Amino acid sequence: MISKIERLFTDREDEIKLLAQMVRREIPQRVLAIQAPSGHGKSWLIDRYEAWCKDEHVPCVCLDFDPIREGGPLSPEIILEKAGEAMGVMPASDLEAFARLFKEMSGGSARVEVGSEAVITTTQFGDIANLIIKELHLPPSNVDPPTRRHQATHRFRQALAACGPAPAVWLVDTCERAEQNPDTADWLCGAIVHHVACDENMPLVIVLAGRSLPPIKEEWEDCVLPLKLEPFKVQQVVGLIERFKLTWDESVVRVVHSGTGGVPQAVVTFVEQYIAAQEVIR
Numbered sequence: 001m002i003s004k005i006e007r008l009f010t011d012r013e014d015e016i017k018l019l020a021q022m023v024r025r026e027i028p029q030r031v032l033a034i035q036a037p038s039g040h041g042k043s044w045l046i047d048r049y050e051a052w053c054k055d056e057h058v059p060c061v062c063l064d065f066d067p068i069r070e071g072g073p074l075s076p077e078i079i080l081e082k083a084g085e086a087m088g089v090m091p092a093s094d095l096e097a098f099a100r101l102f103k104e105m106s107g108g109s110a111r112v113e114v115g116s117e118a119v120i121t122t123t124q125f126g127d128i129a130n131l132i133i134k135e136l137h138l139p140p141s142n143v144d145p146p147t148r149r150h151q152a153t154h155r156f157r158q159a160l161a162a163c164g165p166a167p168a169v170w171l172v173d174t175c176e177r178a179e180q181n182p183d184t185a186d187w188l189c190g191a192i193v194h195h196v197a198c199d200e201n202m203p204l205v206i207v208l209a210g211r212s213l214p215p216i217k218e219e220w221e222d223c224v225l226p227l228k229l230e231p232f233k234v235q236q237v238v239g240l241i242e243r244f245k246l247t248w249d250e251s252v253v254r255v256v257h258s259g260t261g262g263v264p265q266a267v268v269t270f271v272e273q274y275i276a277a278q279e280v281i282r
Contacts, residue, residue: 012045015227019049022205022225023058023167029225030167030196033216034209036229039265042209045229046173049207059087059168065181065210066174076149076187080156087160087168153191160203167203175210189214197223231262240264244271 021027036042046062053060061083064070072078160168170192178185196204197220208214216224232240234250237257241248248256260266 012041012048012229015045015229016048016052018225018227019052019169019205019207020056023056023169025165025167027225028200029223030200030202030205031193031220031224032205032207032227033213033224034207034227034229035211035213037211037263039263040229040231041264042229043173044264046171046207046209049169049171053169058166061086061168061170062173063170064173065177065185069174073181074184076153076184076191079184079188080152083168083170084156084159087163149187150191153187157195157202161201163203165201165203167205170204170206171209172207173209175208175214176212178210178214185214194220232257232264232267233262237262237267240267241271244275246271246275 019032022029022032034042034045050060050062052058061079063074063079063082065074067073172188178188192204193206193208193214194217196202196206197217200223216226234254234257237260238250238253241253241256256267256270260270
């Protein structure tokens with residue numbers, strides 16, 4: 001997909017520069033809200049953003065509210081796990097497993113051996129485990145799921161804030177389908193986007209893309225940059241057609257532009273069908 005995008009992507013350079021400015025803190029906004037109808041290139045732009053992050057060595061997490069593209073429905077736990085892996089922050093599940101392993105090893109009075117040398121007793125091991133659990137603010141194993149999720153999110157934000165000033169990027173696509181997953185959408189907006197928008201020191205840039213987007217709260221307005229992808233103008237269609245290595249008269253290009261409304265996906269589909277028809281004729 002990226003190779004096709006790199007081959008056909010045209011004239012969204014301003015949008016690419018916009019993300020670069022946000023990541024480099026050259027502009028104050030930390031949330032980019034991309035809204036456009038179907039076929040206007042939202043997902044292509046998201047893929048280009050991902051490629052840019054890779055080229056610039058910026059930690060990047062790609063999320064999609066389309067369960068087919070995502071490989072299943074999104075949940076806060078999945079998001080935190082993906083984010084932790086991409087950003088070098090140990091996922092909450094790993095922290096818990098680590099601490100509880102210590103806890104489980106503290107059941108008796110035997111000594112823990114490393115080689116032939118006794119290091120610490122399991123009672124001491126248990127004391128260490130309790131300290132870890134306390135310091136990490138880990139909930140008891142029987143805590144209710146909402147509390148566990150809240151504490152896991154809090155730990156993640158703490159770990160993220162400790163990573164330093166260089167931001168990571170979260171790319172969230174197909175936001176119009178978030179209403180089909182309201183629990184995750186509410187968590188994403190309330191627990192993550194809200195803190196990114198309200199805390200200028202949070203090293204995270206979030207890109208939301210969709211035909212519709214979650215409502216922007218009044219207190220976020222200064223930190224959210226709305227971006228509407230418009231249909232291509234005639235000259236942009238010329239550039240796109242040139243990438244197919246076609247030499248069409250400008251009058252033909254104007255007909256294509258008029259017939260497709262300049263919608264990027266419609267232009268690409270039309271030209272690909274034209275090329276396929278020419279190959280059949282040959």
